[in-house]
């Protein structure tokens with residue numbers, strides 16, 4: 044993590060990595076793991092670990108992770124986090140990144156995550172939030188995410204607008220953990236290990252813009268499957284406005300909360 048670009052170095056992500064470096068993860072469960080970005084970051088930051096189990100409700104979401112972690116101590120299982128198929132207190136660390144707003148029943152998932160964690164074990168939550176002081180480029184990302192989430196919702200998938208910071212804190216508070224430490228960062232943890240980190244210092248970097256416009260085009264394509272014509276027209280227009288906004292202000296990750304606590 045030496046020689047990090049300036050804005051990334053000042054983002055708050057380094058402090059999170061330092062904290063993780065003091066934790067021996069043991070048996071780690073990553074809930075809603077998708078392509079395994081969070082497992083990858085934890086492998087690079089935790090002081091030690093025995094193995095990871097990543098679960099996701101979507102078989103397709105796990106495909107990338109399966110290839111990525113071949114030959115490594117990572118097991119990937121298709122499973123609903125509302126009903127974890129693990130014994131009580133069977134993990135030393137249980138975590139979830141960027142998924143609270145994707146859950147149909149947050150309460151059920153958190154209860155399950157708490158159940159399978161051993162007393163004294165670490166529970167880690169990372170989630171972005173939509174309010175507070177955000178740059179114009181971060182606001183682009185927040186608006187684009189809300190637009191994308193609306194399309195997913197119209198197509199029957201649970202995908203909510205990113206929560207406010209207070210809401211994320213309230214959700215974390217509901218876990219009644221001990222020794223909770225909360226960090227705030229303007230960059231995701233994985234940026235510390237990303238080859239694109241230098242380019243991403245500029246929110247209008249051409250690769251960022253290209254990726255973002257491609258994501259909007261993918262959303263517009265999905266929009267064609269939405270049955271309600273009024274919603275289609277409204278979201279089509281918003282999609283074009285978002286393209287303009289990306290060109291004008293750029294796009295970068297919203298601010299994030301990162302909480303680590305211990306089970307009593």
Ligand SMILES: C[S@@+](CC[C@H](N)C(=O)[O-])C[C@H]1O[C@@H](n2cnc3c(N)ncnc32)[C@H](O)[C@@H]1O
Nearest residue numbers: 075076077080081099100101104123124140145
């Ligand atoms: C934004 S992605 C997760 C990103 C990932 N954790 C990372 O760090 O890059 C949200 C994931 O939540 C998963 N998901 C939603 N509801 C779930 C549930 N009830 N059980 C397990 N996974 C779920 C989705 O399939 C999706 O892959």
